Amino acid sequence: MGPQHVTPEAAAALRASAYVVAAVKREDDPLLAVRREVAAAHGLPVVEVRDPERDRDDPADYGAAVREWHAARAAAWGAEIAAREGDPAFLVWGDPALYDSTIRVVSGLGLPVEVVAGVSAPQLLAARHGIVLHEVGAPVHVTTERRLSADVEAGQRNLVVMLTSGAPLAGLDDWSIWWGANLGAPSERLAAGRVGDLDPAALREEVRAEAGWVMDLFLLRAPGPVR
Numbered sequence: 001m002g003p004q005h006v007t008p009e010a011a012a013a014l015r016a017s018a019y020v021v022a023a024v025k026r027e028d029d030p031l032l033a034v035r036r037e038v039a040a041a042h043g044l045p046v047v048e049v050r051d052p053e054r055d056r057d058d059p060a061d062y063g064a065a066v067r068e069w070h071a072a073r074a075a076a077w078g079a080e081i082a083a084r085e086g087d088p089a090f091l092v093w094g095d096p097a098l099y100d101s102t103i104r105v106v107s108g109l110g111l112p113v114e115v116v117a118g119v120s121a122p123q124l125l126a127a128r129h130g131i132v133l134h135e136v137g138a139p140v141h142v143t144t145e146r147r148l149s150a151d152v153e154a155g156q157r158n159l160v161v162m163l164t165s166g167a168p169l170a171g172l173d174d175w176s177i178w179w180g181a182n183l184g185a186p187s188e189r190l191a192a193g194r195v196g197d198l199d200p201a202a203l204r205e206e207v208r209a210e211a212g213w214v215m216d217l218f219l220l221r222a223p224g225p226v227r
Contacts, residue, residue: 050076
């Protein structure tokens with residue numbers, strides 16, 4: 001999640017690489033500084049690739065919009081890799097196994113891919129709050145903000161919610177929430193309590209205003225025993 005969370009296995013993989021490829025989302029992309037810090041610690045240059053634009057305004061065909069974005073990313077990354085010698089490394093913020101496109105995009109280039117696990121965002125969220133993500137003998141459902149309402153209506157009562165945008169948690173005032181933003185960064189912020197008492201959307205915007213960026217997630221749990 002942050003430079004302090006690079007495992008020995010990841011450090012060895014970085015030392016065996018020639019450079020780090022970093023997708024740059026905007027001119028002052030704050031996560032670029034994190035990647036530069038990690039790369040510099042292992043003597044690697046950073047190759048910056050401007051991230052293609054994507055439709056984030058709830059497109060009619062969300063799947064098609066994502067596939068189009070993935071294809072554009074593959075073309076941009078592939079061009080940079082083809083122009084250089086040696087093996088590239090990609091540093092993924094959060095967890096490449098959860099709602100991230102890096103593995104899919106790089107695999108689409110037809111190159112062998114080695115994935116090295118690190119500290120994931122849900123793992124760090126649980127550690128920071130000193131909690132277990134599920135109750136005894138009960139499941140935890142990992143989902144996205146886009147899917148949250150449908151998942152709650154379907155009966156999910158204990159959810160880790162990712163890919164947030166600050167949408168209000170309507171109708172969930174009595175649920176419990178464990179929230180974290182910018183985990184592993186100097187601007188990290190945590191909050192926990194009753195949803196109706198915290199206003200996670202306002203907390204999110206406070207962090208954005210203070211740090212210039214925000215990436216958050218949270219655990220939601222229904223009142224009463226979760227079964």
